[in-house]
Amino acid sequence: MNVFKMFSKEAMKNNYNMTSFWLGMDHYTVVVEPNLFELFSKECLEKTRFAKFARSLIGNGSIFAPVDIWRPKRKHLAPTFSTKNLNNFCNIFSQQSLILVERLQSTLTSEKFSMWPFITTYTMDSVCETVLGIQIHAQTDKEQPFLKALNEYLTVGSSRIFKPWLYIKAIYKLHPDSQILRRTKKTIWEFVSNIIEKKREDIKRTKSKEASSGVESTESFLDLLLESADGVKFTNHYLIEEMLVLLLAGTDTSAVGAGFTCVMLSKYPDVQMKVYEERPILHTDLPKLKYLHAVVKETLRLYPPVPIIGRAVEKDVLLLILSIWGMHHNPKLWGDDVESFIPERFLNGSVPSGAFAPFSDTNTP
Ligand code: HEM
Secondary structure (H helix, E strand, C coil): CCCHHHHHHHHHHCCCEEEEEEEEEEEEEECCHHHHHHHHHCCCCCCCCHHHHHHHHHCCCCCCCHHHHHHHHHHHHHHHHHHHHHHHCCHHHHHHHHHHHHHHHHCCCCCCCHHHHHHHHHHHHHHHHHCCCCCCCCCCCCHHHHHHHHHHHHHHHHHCCCCHHHHHHHHHHHHHHHHHHHHHHHHHHHHHHHHHHHHHHHHHHHHHHHHHHHHCCCCCCCCCHHHCCCCCHCCHHHHHHHHHHHHHHHHHHHHHHHCCCCCCHHHHHHHHHHHCCCCCCCHHHHHCCCCHHHHHHHHHHHHCCCCCEEEEECCEEEEEEEEEEHHHHHHHHHCCCCCCCHHHCCCCCCCCCCCCCCCCCCCCC
């Protein structure tokens, strides 16, 4: 990441708000200006080589798929993110939060501790339950085989990005990492495939039960996709890819966001107190938590969980790095206090237009 930070800073300094660099055989242009960011993120949808690495695990899963495959898949996935569906997940978040709070009790006597293992297992449990509708108990069972395989896959797979000599498939095939990826991928796919099989059977059974009892259970993303208009058409292969997209896109991003928010709260006790005073009673109170919202946004500005997005123009002729981090840290946009943690900037209307895009959308509310 330091490399991308360095080039983002270089781009901020010059008049064009852009710079470029070589990575292996690829020449990248770095963008840190809101208008260019919006233009390129909307017009250039094809992903770069980094996405191709992810394809070895998630195949043509929507997020990293070539545009012609991504477009129809996105249409299927988008409605499952409705506010109503997301609100239904609040019970899951609150139950998993209670487990997290209990686990954090063990840290009360320590002066310093790392939030990361607590938060990542919390988000893994929450995401697995909301995506697949199953509890994997990552918070309490470190040896869970799916979790171990996924962590191993991601660690080994991502280490390839900065080793351009391993970009050549023939060489990588001979590398020991390839074997690890094959082994762990098998575990991951079999795990998700079994859940889908079981879910198809469950849906058939519970449909008739729920109809007679009138009781509705929380529906996971998998339930929602299977029950959508096109649900019966989806093959297991298609669903495994989409489920893995959600698991990968949702787990570490949320953990980085939640983790840094905790760090900020511990660094700024006055901010923590204001958040505490606003605390919710019911999940319907969530929209009223204006200050917490500003704190989360300010954290996502300073520490965007997805700091850069890679895009390709005209079949890889021009490669772009849309630097979310660079745009969030650009003093030309935010002023001289750009590096300070000031949640109030999200309450007093001083956010520069289009310059806040933690989810890649320059119109993030
Ligand atoms: C703080 C948390 C999160 C951040 C900062 C974040 C950020 C992003 C960004 C920057 C993109 C655009 C990537 C690109 O264009 O290459 C993206 C896409 C996506 N994210 Fe997230 N994300 C977060 C949480 C989640 C969660 C919890 C889920 C689901 C469980 C999720 C699912 C997705 C999906 C499916 C896409 C692809 C959308 C598409 O294909 O158009 N994200 N996210």
